[in-house]
Amino acid sequence: MEQIKKSFVVTGMTCATCARTVEKALNRIEGVEFAAVNLATSTGFIVAEKEIPIEVIRATVEQVGYGISTEPVEEIEKKRYANAKRNLMLAWFATIPLAVMMLWHMFFNHFSYLVWFEIFLGGFVIFYAARDTIKGAWIALTHKHTNMDTLIFLGSVVSWFTAVLEAVRVPIVSFGTIGAMIVAFHITGRFIESHLRDRASKEIKALLKLQAKEARVITEKGEIMVPVEAIKEGLNISVLPSERIPADGLVVGGSSSVDESVISGESIPVHKKANDEVIGGSLNLTSPLRIEVTKVGEDSFLSQMINLVQQTQGSKIPIQALADRITMWFVPVIIFLAIISSFIWYLNFHRFTPFLNQVSSFIPWIMNTTEPISFAVFVFVATIVIACPCALGLAIPMALVAGTGLAAKRGLLIRNAEAIQTCKDVKVALMDKTGTITKGEPTVVQHNLDEHTLKTVASIERNSSHPLAKAISSAVKEHFEIKEIEEIPGEGVKARVGENLYFVGKPVNTSAYETFYKDGKTVVEVRMNDETISFLAIEDTLREDAQEAINKLKAMGIEPIMLTGDNHTVAVAVAKKVGIQKVYSNVKPQDKLDIVRRFQAEGFRVVMVGDGMNDAGALKGADVGIAVGSGTDLAIDSADIIIKKGGISKVSDAIEISKKTFTVIRQNLFWAFFYNIIAIPSAMAGLLHPLVAEIAMVLSSITVVLNSLRIK
Known part of the structure; x- marks a missing residue:
């Protein structure tokens, strides 16, 4: 039975817990075999045994408090950016004067009306400028789970409420301004993080921009400009120099150089003449072309390529399970620790005062108060705010987005995200001869x-x-x-x-x-x-990059081995030309899979590279299957990675990208764990100011995103 795959945009998610909640809901839909939700790209992806209507998916996601959008990704991002920018300006519009008044109150003259400004301006920031955060926290609460918004809401509202208590003469220090500043920094961090996440996914946006808006259709009455959605297979279209080719087709008139670099990763223009295939989205450079349309819409190469990249970026790799298990319990545990630590400080404040006096000499932000309740609130807010599941939740998805984007730029389509994790450990590269090491144009x-x-x-x-x-x-x-x-x-x-x-x-x-x-x-x-x-x-002539590719694999510590159904003497002659020592010749299709399993049984991770129908079993059975894009549909469907254009030099590119991506994932996870291991006990010990905690939390998320961008 054929599996149905579907990608869509999920709205309203703010942290890893949100993504996991939506994912669980999708997995409960009847007929869904697998579901993954990616916070970094705001996308959902399902594999189902039958067609699942989008209305069913929308209803399921809305039941847990989130949404599905059918708008173009660019429009969603434009609205999100405008909304985030407006909230950012509103937050700082009220927070800056409030912060100035607080500093004046602390270091110059006592400002008796400060508490009322904290109540009204702070309330404006927390309950209006940060209304999306409150909405996120409310969704989590009403659906019996917690998320990052829960922590920000708790920390800021508790801080603001201390201003209300001081206004009615309760003996407590007001943290009203701190509450507003927590929210302002939080919104700022979200804005920067969102901007950086958009940068990380720019390759998929570049692909979306390649889709032409109109096509020049040739009719009996002349040429007519029509929307690209209106063109059909069999129509003849005209493409002038400097125009993008609107659909896949066959050249039936003219000849020209065509730039396929964004699609294929090859920078050199390709000369196209009569009967040559052209790909929608490529750029006509020198002369007019007349093209017969062969594929449109979802069947076109560009659409399939975009879908594959989006599906991979929305998928998960095995190590993600570790981060998911941690984030599942993270927020409830933090709230529990914040409550426990504040109670301990409230009950033992005078006993711990000598400790505070000692550390305040070299930590300037230690709160100076004689009220146990004030310091207990100080510790509660700091512990709530310092916790950062966002950095942990973004550590893997952001690296995956950057890695798959780089792969697309290099001419590689990663169909199975798990290949990103597996490829780095490959020690044996099994390669077919015809169409893989050779050009496949005998x-x-x-x-x-x-x-x-x-x-x-x-x-x-x-x-x-x-x-x-x-x-x-x-x-x-x-x-x-x-x-x-x-x-x-x-x-x-x-x-x-x-x-x-x-x-x-x-x-x-x-x-x-x-x-x-x-x-x-x-x-x-x-x-x-x-x-x-x-x-x-x-x-059959060798691919131009074959010898260089083999040398590169050897330098990486990977043994290249030829598998071919061809005669032994021919196989050895070709292998000798490219520098391959080990050759399996006269190999039947079923034998190729046996050879793959033999190396796997010896403890080696195996990559299989092929292009033919007889390679399909080995491609599927290998730890990583890489298909040359010019090969058969069966080989491509069986592969984890597709070489869109070019030869086996792309194999070493795939391994390099895997190693680079996984190195960044490890770094991201280390810093996310290290940050929380150091920061949370410090906040519980009263050594972190809530404002410092919020800045540290924002920086941790931004650091993870920036580190992921290093992949590119």
Whole structure:
């Protein structure tokens, strides 16, 4: 049964707990086999055994207090940015004069009306400018869970309420201004964090911008500009120089250089002429082109590429489970610790006073008060505010967004996010020969067939997707239809033509063709009624980057090994040219998977690189499967990573990106844990001012995001 995959935008999330809550709800939908929600990209992703209507998904998400948006991502981000900017300005508009008054009150003249300013201006900041935070906390409370907004709301409201208590003559120090400043710094941090997160996902935005808005359709009456949504397969469109190609198609008129760099990662323009394929989103450079549209909408290469990147960025990797388990209990534990520590200080304040006097000589922000209740509130607010599950929640998703974005920029599509974690540990690289190490564009260089037999063999091979079959079928211009045909993977093709049974494939006696094999040529034998009647010698040139790629893998400590169904002499000749020592030749498709498992049983992480139908099993069974993008659909569907354009040099790129991404993930997790391990006990001990705690919390989240951006 085919799995249905769907991505969507989730609104209203503010921290890792929110994402986990939505994820749990999605997993409860009948028919959903897997669900993942990514805080860094505000996206949800499900894999289902049947089609799940978007209305069902929306209702499920709304039940736990969040939303689903069908608006374009750019529009959502524009509104979010405008709203965040407005709230930021409002918060500081009230907080700055309040802070000035507080400092004047502390260091110059006593300001008797300060408490009323704290009540009204502080209340404006906390209950209006930070209304989104209150909304987030309320959603969490009404759905029986907690999140980061819960901590900010508790800390700021408790601080503000002390101003109310002081106004009615309760003997307590007012923290009203501190409450407003906590919120102002929190909103500032969210604004900066959001901006940096947008920067981290700029590759997916660049892909979205490649989608043309209009197309110049050629009709009997001339050219008409229509919205790109209105074009259909089979229409002819005209693309002028400096215009983006609006849809996938085939060149039917003109020739031009086309820039495919954003899509393929290759900076050199590609010359396109009649019958060449073009990709929607690429840029026409030099001359007008007439293109017949072959794919539109969700079927186009660009749309599939965007969907793959979004799905990967919305997915999770195994190490994420650790962070998820911690954030699940983080906020409730922090609230409990804040309450316990404030009670301990309230009951033992006079006993701990000598300790406070001692540390206040080198920690200037220690609160100077004789009221136990005031210091208990001070400790409660500081402990609540210092806790930062946001940094922990962003540590992995932000690195994943940056890593997959860099991969897309390098011409790699990561279909399975787990490959990011696995690729770094690869020690063995198994590679197919034809179409992987070689270009996969073989040509017939010699044969001994008469014209009629050559046409028959070419017509038989036209029904196969193997690169060698394509080389033979292109040897003649005209073909005829053959109905009774059977392809035997790794062997060849059988077909009945008239009264004769033909077989085109591996020779029975390879020694007869040894001369060809030593030159690196492949021989395909033709048998009729089990009798050998002729042969074709086929040559496939090496990819330009093959030798350099092999050398790079060796330098990384990875052993490159060739797996091929081809003759041993040919395989060794090709392997020698690129520097591969170990070769498995005459390998059948099922044997490739056995070889993969053999290395895995010896404790090696294995990457399999291939492009053919006969590589699909090995690609699926390897720890990481990498398919060359020009290969068969089955190979691509079986792979974890797709090389959009280019050769095996991209394999080392994938491994480098994996190592770099996982290094950053480790650093992010270390600093998120280290920060909380140091900061929370310090706040509980009364050594952190709530304002210092809030600034530290904001900086920890920003540090995680900035560190993730280093991947790029």
